Amino acid sequence: GGLIKFWLEVSREEQYRRFIARQNDVLKEWKMTEEDWRNREKWKEYENAVDEMLARTSTSIAPWTVIESDDKYYARLKAIQTVISYGSEALE
Numbered sequence: 711g712g713l714i715k716f717w718l719e720v721s722r723e724e725q726y727r728r729f730i731a732r733q734n735d736v737l738k739e740w741k742m743t744e745e746d747w748r749n750r751e752k753w754k755e756y757e758n759a760v761d762e763m764l765a766r767t768s769t770s771i772a773p774w775t776v777i778e779s780d781d782k783y784y785a786r787l788k789a790i791q792t793v794i795s796y797g798s799e800a801l802e
Contacts, residue, residue: 713772714796716789717764718779722753 720728729746732738749756768774775792779785 712796712800714793715768715772715774716792717760717774717776718785719760719776720779724780725750 729742729750732742764774764776775789777785777788777792
C-alpha cells in the first residue's frame with residue numbers, strides 16, 4: 711500500500727476570480743458564504759500555515775505533491791500523472 715498526498719495550490723488572484731464566478735452563478739452561489747470572504751482576508755496567515763503543514767508532514771515515504779491549480783485541467787492532469795507514476799513504480 712501507499713499514500714499519495716496532494717496539495718492543490720491556487721493563487722490569490724485565481725481564488726478571487728473563482729469566488730466572483732461562483733457568486734454570479736445561480737447554480738453555484740450556494741457554495742459561497744461571508745466566511746469565505748472573511749477568511750480570504752487572512753491569506754498570509756493561511757500561506758504560513760500551509761508552508762508549516764507541508765514542512766512538518768512531508769516524509770520520504772509520503773511526500774506531498776504540490777500542484778499549481780489555477781488551471782483546473784492542468785491540475786487534474788498532473789494529479790492523474792502522479793497517481794500513474796506511483797502505480798508504475800509500485801509494480802516494478
